Amino acid sequence: MNKIALTEEKETLLIPLFAKAKESRKKHPILIDKKAVEIVNHIDYDFKSLKIPEKTNLLLCLRAKLIDNFVKNFLLEHGQSVALHLGCGLDSRYNRIGNPDVDWYDVDFEEVIEIRKHFFKETGSYHLISSSVTEDKWLEKIPRENKQYLVIAEGLFMYLKEDEIKSLISRLKERIGSYTLIFDAFSVLMAKKVKYQPSIKKTGAKVYWGIDNPEDLTGWGLGIQFIEEQYFTSNEEIKNLDPFTKFMFKIADLFPVTNKAHRLLICRVS
Structure with a gap:
């Protein structure tokens, strides 16, 4: 087994990893992630110490599934991308997507990539940075x-300061030109409250950023065009949840x- 030693925001990558592994073992999972199960089984870490609430587990898996759906549709529509x-983090989206035509780059801290x-x-089409x-x-x-x-940018922007997000979006534009950007975001209120969540408290990670009105992004002067907002509380993926959970989502x-x-x-961004 591999001994894991990560700190603060780096340790938060274990939260969605364990959530997806746990979800994959259910009879009717939102998503199946065999690689997450493999990694959890080979990592020497007390995942139970994260104390991930079931609601958080569900939302993280919904987030991953909805992003997977968007990525699959994007690649089908645009071809080689x-x-x-x-x-x-330790996400296996490239494996889950399974599209040989995409040139894929996974980027994270050196400790994480190791x-x-x-x-x-x-491989020739899959790269680690x-x-x-x-x-x-x-x-x-x-x-x-x-x-x-x-x-x-899944589970990323909330751990950056607004100036860091603006700089990243701008530098990406300078390097690659126009691009489509998908990310998850907290509201301003949620960004303030999430520090009390057990798993976040365990890691000691700091949440800096939230946004209420996504149209505000267009005012950053970076050529950002807001396209769509997708809610975890209303999407096709919740149809197979148990009746009580579906009711609470509604x-x-x-x-x-x-x-x-x-x-x-x-x-x-263009």
Whole structure:
């Protein structure tokens, strides 16, 4: 087994990993992630110490599934594309997507990538980049091609300060030109409250950023066009949940304070 030693925001990558492994063992899972199960089985870590609430487990799996759905549809629509998965953690989205035509780059801290190398092997179309996304040099490894670019930032932006997010979006634009960006975001209120969640308290990670009105992104002066907002409380993936959970989701969907607490945002940067 591999002994894991991660700190603060890096340790948070274990939360969605364990959530997906746990979900994969259910009779009717939202998503199946065999690689997550494999990694959890081979890592020497007390995952129970994270104390992940079942609701959080469910939302993390819904988040992953909805992003998977968007990525699959994007690649089908655009053909050969370049995908950048920023702050990839130990996620196996490239495996779940299973599209041989995409040129895929997983980017995360060096400590994280070193762990990934035990479970993921680079190929001609799958690449690992060791770097904080807030640094500059890693972008030089991304090819400039006449292709569609998709940037995925799952579980990332809330751990960055707004100026860091703006800088990242701008530097990406300078390097690759126009691109589609999909990321999840907390509301401002949720960003303040989430520090009390047991799993976040366990890791000691700090949440800096939330946004209420996604149209505010267009005012950043970075050529951002807001396209779509997807709520975890209303989507096709909840249809197979048990009746009580579906009912609670429908109630939550009635109120902006709950359906906007954590959701997906999709933008075009050009």
